[in-house]
Amino acid sequence: MALVRDFVNTRDIDEDTDAIAEPAALAAWVEERATIPTEVPGAEEHRHVLALREAIRALLLANNGHDAVPGALLPLEAAAERARIAIEVDGDRVEVHPEPQGVAAFEARLLLAVADAQRRGTWQRIKACAAGDCQWAFYDGSRNRSRTWCSMEVCGNRAKTRSYRHRHSGG
Numbered sequence: 001m002a003l004v005r006d007f008v009n010t011r012d013i014d015e016d017t018d019a020i021a022e023p024a025a026l027a028a029w030v031e032e033r034a035t036i037p038t039e040v041p042g043a044e045e046h047r048h049v050l051a052l053r054e055a056i057r058a059l060l061l062a063n064n065g066h067d068a069v070p071g072a073l074l075p076l077e078a079a080a081e082r083a084r085i086a087i088e089v090d091g092d093r094v095e096v097h098p099e100p101q102g103v104a105a106f107e108a109r110l111l112l113a114v115a116d117a118q119r120r121g122t123w124q125r126i127k128a129c130a131a132g133d134c135q136w137a138f139y140d141g142s143r144n145r146s147r148t149w150c151s152m153e154v155c156g157n158r159a160k161t162r163s164y165r166h167r168h169s170g171g
Contacts, residue, residue, distance in 0.1 A: 001126050001139065003034060004113050008057050008128065008137035020050070030106045041103045048082070049103055051075035056110065060128035060137050064148060076111070083108035131155040 010019040010029065020026040023046040030038040041049070055075040062068050084099040085108050098108030117123040128135045129150035136155075140147040149155035 001113060001117050001122065004056060004110060004117075005126060005137040005139065006033060007110060008053055008060060011053065011057075012136070014134050014136075020053075022046075026103070030103065034106050034109055036098070036105050036109065037101045038103060038106065045103050048075065048078065049107065052079045052107060052110065055079075056114070057128050057135060057137070059114070060126055061130075061135065063124050064127040064130050066130070079107040080111055083111055085112070129155050131158065 011017070020029050023041050023043065026046055026049060027038045027040045030036050052075045055073050058068050058072040059076075082104045084104055086097055086099055088095045088097070096112065098105040098112065114123065117126065125140045125145060126137060127140050127147070128137050130148045131150075134150060134155050136150040138147070138150040
């Protein structure tokens, strides 16, 4: 799940930065972080990956109690159509993995990670911060899966301060 979390966090909403804003940066990130040989993608392929990132963020917000915006998850279906997955049988083991190269292999690896986490029952623990100006992906390791913010010290404190001020301003 770390790959999914780190991929979503390539865009920092609060800082207004994007580590994969350019196709060359995406290729470098995929090679370094996902260890998938990747050529610099074209503009359309790059847009697909950025749309997939925001669709996964929408899933993580849903894990934190937000309603999915209609159409927000369509890039997941499109990525599934582009994904190339190989199935190998080795003795008594069946292994599923993305084909070895490119952005489509990276998209396939992300989708496989999501499916694996759902199968294992850990998917609901990866969330996006409820703070609208943050939405940082994080793993909720709390016993009852009730964590709302990526950081209680930053986002949680801001939300509680806003709530306090609203209550005490007559609003």
